Amino acid sequence: MKKILFLVLTVVAVFFVNPVSADTLYMADISGAQETPDPIDTPAVGLAVLSLNADETQLTVVVNGFNIDATASHIHRAPAGESGPVVFSIGTGYPTPQVRVWAIPADMVEALKNGELYVNLHTTQYPGGEIRGQVSPVQVP
Template sequence: MKKLVVLITVFLLSACGFEATQTYRLTLSGSQAVPINDSELSTKAIVRLDEKRRKLRARLYIDGTEGFKFAHIHSGGIGETGGVEYTFEAPKKHKWKHGEKRYLVVRENGLSHAEMEALKNGDWYINLHTEAVPSGEVRAQIVPKTTMIISFKADGSQQVPSVTTGASGQGYLAYNSAEETLNLRVNSQGIKDAVAAHIHTGRVGSNGGVLVVMNQNA
């Protein structure tokens, strides 16, 4: 009987436990927001995934976040906006200690296979909404530390030679050094007759050959 009780206890502890198989340490900034903004706000988040038990745990620090409204985990790749998957909430039954940084959490059980794949593929992001920028002032794509994200603005002044135009664009690039893969998305504004878009070789102020032909959506 004692052996049976011990086995049942071990099973229950295993079923209720959490063991992260993937951990993401993120910095939210306006440079990843869509559209890009120049906000000086920056904060941290930690996302952990237990693939075996299909559980998600996330923590978002909100100390010093002026005008905070709410925060979510959204679906969507770099440079995209998507629907809300989960909402960050105050931790239950937690008593804040003096000097402790305040944070919000997501605790979700029973993730589907598709949800876990979307998360691991970098197709989820954290978005923090404020009164100043209700659509999201700072954001972080949920990607591993081996992935570097760079955002940039494009306009006619950078052309060689420069051109006067009302068209502009905002680009988001993710480079995974472990897999040696690059993902680039450029959102354009004020362009109705685009015929092609490329990644070229060439330094600032010079023109170079086409390296990659970019696909255009509608």
């Protein structure tokens, strides 16, 4: 049942953030296994869908977290397996889904395209992050 709900929310999120087909979509599957330096054993999971507009000037992010009482969520800059600084704040407290839209500078567009951004959800128990997901492009047929 949870997998079906997760899939339905994913599809809804994709259509929500991509009303114009010229936008470029990115996703992050978020889990404790991706946390660094040490993976976190947690039932929490999440999904982020990111949409970069055709002009590459605006980034829309939708984040859903499940089985987590997140205190904050961010987009950080670092390649997979490394920790990096916060570059966008998604929210504090955590009703999900969280939706945010930002003007995105050219250096962050390049980081996005190069796989150097990740989504991190933080909790009281894991202030450095309980679940994390590296952002990667969605392959659309």
